[in-house]
Amino acid sequence: MRSKLEVYLITGFLGTGKTTFIREFLASFPERKLGLIVNEFGKAGIDGKLLDHLQIPMWEIVNGSIFCVCQLPAFETALEEMLKLDRDLLIVEASGLADPSSIRGLLKQSRFEGRLDYKGAVCLVDASRFEKYIDTAVVAKTQAAVANAFVINKTDLASTEEIERVNQALKIMRPDAVQIETSYCKAEDIAGLRAFFEGETIPQLIPEEDASQPGAQDLSLRKLGLRIPPEMPAQELEHFLKLFADRTWRIKGFLHLDQGNYLVDCVGPVVQMEVWPGEVNSENILNVLYNNQLPALKAIQDALKWVSSFDIRIVRD
Numbered sequence: 001m002r003s004k005l006e007v008y009l010i011t012g013f014l015g016t017g018k019t020t021f022i023r024e025f026l027a028s029f030p031e032r033k034l035g036l037i038v039n040e041f042g043k044a045g046i047d048g049k050l051l052d053h054l055q056i057p058m059w060e061i062v063n064g065s066i067f068c069v070c071q072l073p074a075f076e077t078a079l080e081e082m083l084k085l086d087r088d089l090l091i092v093e094a095s096g097l098a099d100p101s102s103i104r105g106l107l108k109q110s111r112f113e114g115r116l117d118y119k120g121a122v123c124l125v126d127a128s129r130f131e132k133y134i135d136t137a138v139v140a141k142t143q144a145a146v147a148n149a150f151v152i153n154k155t156d157l158a159s160t161e162e163i164e165r166v167n168q169a170l171k172i173m174r175p176d177a178v179q180i181e182t183s184y185c186k187a188e189d190i191a192g193l194r195a196f197f198e199g200e201t202i203p204q205l206i207p208e209e210d211a212s213q214p215g216a217q218d219l220s221l222r223k224l225g226l227r228i229p230p231e232m233p234a235q236e237l238e239h240f241l242k243l244f245a246d247r248t249w250r251i252k253g254f255l256h257l258d259q260g261n262y263l264v265d266c267v268g269p270v271v272q273m274e275v276w277p278g279e280v281n282s283e284n285i286l287n288v289l290y291n292n293q294l295p296a297l298k299a300i301q302d303a304l305k306w307v308s309s310f311d312i313r314i315v316r317d
Contacts, residue, residue: 004117006089009103011143012124013133014096014250014289015267017153019050021124021185022093028194035087037078039066041095057085065098083115099142119197120148127158130166136291149178149193156183225285225315230256232310234273240307241271244299248290254280285315
């Protein structure tokens with residue numbers, strides 16, 4: 001009889017480095033048969049493409065959190081499909097906007113009884129931005145609340161004092177969770193995580209009576225799309241994004257521009273664009289995530305005046 005499928009949950013607010021972490025974390029299980037479920041809040045799957053090279057069974061769920069009512073059926077279907085495969089370890093990457101507090105109750109449904117073994121959650125934290133988003137995004141607190149381990153990433157971008165404050169805050173929130181500091185999720189820094197999860201008893205993190213209810217979406221967070229014309233030069237797009245990126249949490253997407261395909265990945269004011277060798281979605285849309293405290297929409301509308309020669313459209317769901 002086949003043993004249970006072990007499940008690890010990877011969480012972390014927008015731009016904390018979950019995709020990079022997953023690549024390194026999976027490498028610490030060289031002898032295991034792996035599977036991956038990737039969840040993205042926007043319409044277009046991006047992280048899945050970045051993980052394609054791993055060549056393991058992967059299921060993508062887009063346009064919402066897997067823990068919200070609208071996407072729960074898709075998540076349950078993905079779990080069923082993974083159970084049909086000859087896998088023994090499954091990584092679930094939740095959206096940066098996901099409230100994962102219902103994970104234990106979901107996996108304890110009768111349909112999964114005796115088939116899944118939930119090992120726990122790893123929460124990625126951006127050391128340089130933690131103090132900004134932890135007080136403005138409800139989901140950041142719930143992600144931290146269910147964590148068994150914190151990976152404090154991007155320490156190269158934070159001061160010693162900032163890193164110390166992050167460590168202290170996380171220790172207050174989850175005193176029994178392990179904390180690891182790193183930059184770029186280096187393999188040598190996270191090497192001990194597998195041993196921690198395999199050798200420790202994972203405590204019950206949330207009351208059983210609350211665990212069965214799907215997490216509520218953080219209503220202060222907003223999203224929109226920007227349809228970018230393919231004839232737009234990459235340098236013009238970069239200039240456009242820099243006009244309002246600091247008013248957003250995240251801007252991300254694959255685009256076809258005048259000089260080829262690009263991956264756009266902006267976290268706060270940091271605008272990054274790199275040539276993408278693979279295919280891109282024909283819609284040519286960037287996902288923009290922000291909240292009510294960040295006046296992104298007005299900033300975007302003002303920025304559009306500076307690029308009026310290009311037909312950039314704001315797209316809403």
